[in-house]
Amino acid sequence: MKTSFSILLIFLFTYFFAQEDQKIAAMVRKSIADEITSFHIAPTPVAKTEDKVVMDGSDSIKIRLYYPEITNKKLPLIFQIHGGALVGGDLNTHDNISRYLSAKTKSIVVAIDYKRPPEYPYPTGLNECDAVLSWILKTASQWNGDAKHLTLLGDSGGALLATSLLVKEQGKKKISNVVLVNPPVDLRDIKDFYYNIVAKMYLKGKSPDDPIISPILAKDISFSPSTLVITCEKDMLKPQGIAWYEKLKKANVEAKLVDVPNEDHLGGLWSAAHPKAQVAMDAVVDFIKSESKK
Numbered sequence: 001m002k003t004s005f006s007i008l009l010i011f012l013f014t015y016f017f018a019q020e021d022q023k024i025a026a027m028v029r030k031s032i033a034d035e036i037t038s039f040h041i042a043p044t045p046v047a048k049t050e051d052k053v054v055m056d057g058s059d060s061i062k063i064r065l066y067y068p069e070i071t072n073k074k075l076p077l078i079f080q081i082h083g084g085a086l087v088g089g090d091l092n093t094h095d096n097i098s099r100y101l102s103a104k105t106k107s108i109v110v111a112i113d114y115k116r117p118p119e120y121p122y123p124t125g126l127n128e129c130d131a132v133l134s135w136i137l138k139t140a141s142q143w144n145g146d147a148k149h150l151t152l153l154g155d156s157g158g159a160l161l162a163t164s165l166l167v168k169e170q171g172k173k174k175i176s177n178v179v180l181v182n183p184p185v186d187l188r189d190i191k192d193f194y195y196n197i198v199a200k201m202y203l204k205g206k207s208p209d210d211p212i213i214s215p216i217l218a219k220d221i222s223f224s225p226s227t228l229v230i231t232c233e234k235d236m237l238k239p240q241g242i243a244w245y246e247k248l249k250k251a252n253v254e255a256k257l258v259d260v261p262n263e264d265h266l267g268g269l270w271s272a273a274h275p276k277a278q279v280a281m282d283a284v285v286d287f288i289k290s291e292s293k294k
Contacts, residue, residue, distance in 0.1 A: 021117075021118035021201050022118055022119065024087075024118075024197070024201075025087040025088070025116070025117070025118055025119075025201065028084075028085055028087055028088050028198070029084070029087065029088040029089075029090075032084050032085065032088040032089060032093060032267075032268060033088075033090075033092070033093050035267075035268045036093050036096075036268045036271050036272045039268070039269075039272045039274050041096055041272045041273055041274055043095065043096050043099050044096070044099040044100045044102075044103045044104075044273065045099070045103065046066050046067060046068055046099050046102050046103055047067045047068060047069045047070050048066075048067040048070065049064055049065065049066050049067070050064070050065040050067070051063070051064050051065075051091075052064075052065065054131060054132050054135045056127075056128065056131035059128065059131070061112065061113070061114065061115075061128045061131060061132055062091065062112075062113035063110055063111060063112050063113065063132060064091045064095075064098070064110075064111045064113070065108060065109070065110055065111075065143065066098050066099055066101075066102035066108065066109040066111070067102065067108055067144075068102045068103050068105075068106045068107065068108070069106070071144065072144065073144070074141070074144055074145065074146035075106065075107055075108050075144055075145060075146060076105065076106070076107040076108070076146055076149040076150075076151070076288070076292040077107060077108050077109075077110065077136060077140060077145045077146060077147065077149065077150045077151065078101055078102070078105065078107045078108070078109045078110065078150075078151045078153055078288065079110050079112070079132070079133060079136055079150065079151065079152050079153065080094065080097075080098055080101070080109055080110065080111045080112070080153050080154070080158070081112055081114070081129055081152075081153065081154040081158035081159075081161045081162050081165075082094040082111065082112070082154075082155065082157075082158045082271070083154065083155040083156025083157040083158040083159065083181075083182075083267070083270075083271075084116075084156070084157060084158075084271075085156070085157060085194075085198050086116070086117060086157040086160075086198045086199065086201065086202045087116050087117050087118065087198050087201055087202070088116070089116075089157070089158070089271070090113050091111055091113045093268075093271050094111060094155075094271045096271065096272045096273040097155075097270055097271050097272070097273045097281075098111045099273070100273040100281065101153075101284070101285070101288070104281075104285045105285055105288045105289055105292070106289075107151070107288065107292070108143070108144070108145050110132070110136055110145075112128065112129060112132050114128040114129055114132075114161070115128060117198075117201040117202045117204065118201040118204070121201065121202060121203065121204030121206075122202055122203055122204065122206050122213065123206075123212075125161060126161055126164050126165060126168065126212070129161050129162075129165050130165055130168065130169070133152075133165065133169075133173055133175075134173065136150065137150070137173060137174065147174070148174075148176065149176050149291070149292045150174070150175055150176050151175075151176060151177050151178070151179060151288050151291065152165070152166070152175045152177075152178045152179070153178070153179040153180075153181075153284070154179075154180060154181070154183070155180075155181035155182060155266070155270050155271070156181065156182050156183075156184070156237075156265065156266075156267060156270075157184070157202075159180040159181055159182065159183030159184065159185075160183065160184045160185065160187075160215075162178065162180060162183075163180065163183060163185050163215040163244065164212050164213065164215055166178065166215070166221070166223075166224055167211055167212050167215045167218045167221070168212050170223055171223025171224075175225050176225055176226075176291060176292075176294075177225050177226040177227065177228070177287070177288070177291040178224065178225055178226070178227040178228070179227070179228045179230070179284050179287065179288065180227065180228070180229050180230065180241065180244065181230040181266060181270055181280060181284070182230065182231065182232060182235055182237050182241065182265050182266055182267075182270075183229065183237070183240060183241050183244055184237050184240050185214065185215045185216040185240050185241075185243065185244045186208075186214045186215075186216045186217075186240055186243070187199050187202075187203065187208035187213055187214050188208045188209065188214055192236060195236075215244070216240070216243055216244065216247065220251070221247060221248065221251050221253065222251040222252060222253065224248060224251065224253045225253075226253070226254040226255070226291060227245075227248055227253060227254070227255045227256070228255075228256050228258065228283065228284065228287040229241050229242075229244060229245045229248075229255065229256070229257050229258070230258050230259075230260065230266075230280045230283060230284070231257065231258070231259045231260070232259065232260045232263040232264060232265060232266060232280075233259060233260065233261050233262055233263060234262070234263060234264040235263070235264050235265040235266075236265070237265060238259070241257075242257065245257045256287065258279070258280070258283040260277075260279045260280050261279075263276065263277075263279075266280060
């Protein structure tokens with residue numbers, strides 16, 4: 001996954017002179033957060049946010065709920081899985097886009113702060129996403145959520161987790177529709193140096209030939225719900241997004257592909273709800289609003 005050139009330089013410097021995964025991850029996380037902050041995008045107002053902890057056995061998972069309005073009626077849901085080069089991103093880096101999506105779609109956004117590699121490699125993050133999905137489906141009615149209208153949304157590394165979750169669950173947990181922004185769906189044979197290093201942190205020796213890890217390898221994805229795939233003209237991950245879209249179509253799944261012209265991997269632009277990501281944001285809002293009417 002690409003970030004800005006300055007972030008890449010920091011990453012390379014740290015890699016060659018530190019050679020320690022945790023130091024590399026810490027630098028990447030800080031650089032991503034600093035880049036998003038530097039955009040100075042004013043947050044979209046929402047009626048309320050609420051931080052919670054979901055328990056999965058002894059594991060505690062932080063989440064944040066965004067409410068577009070205070071009401072007694074049931075509202076559509078968006079389960080947002082953040083990206084961040086597989087090792088970065090958190091509730092705060094994606095606060096702007098969570099607020100934006102909640103306000104514009106009139107949905108309750110549930111954002112997850114899953115544990116990340118290298119401290120917590122695969123499958124920790126995926127299992128936490130699965131646990132929170134179960135919690136949403138079980139408890140939504142208690143906080144005015146309409147689990148019958150649930151969007152699963154992921155950007156970049158979060159889109160990988162979203163597709164992995166779909167393949168893992170095989171349609172057993174009811175999701176209404178899916179939004180994937182700049183999705184990677186194949187961790188095999190990675191040529192890009194930066195992408196390869198963070199993928200190794202994520203995998204920690206696990207084989208990328210597992211279809212849950214590389215969802216493009218799944219034999220059957222006909223269980224997938226209606227899906228919007230966002231790609232960008234200059235993004236190295238664009239072929240993977242197109243491959244997933246084509247796989248959905250071959251499986252007779254309702255799917256739509258939107259390619260953002262003249263842009264590279266959205267990354268921080270998406271997280272910050274930056275005007276340069278407006279084409280993608282508009283497409284996502286329109287898709288979710290139309291799906292919630294079904």
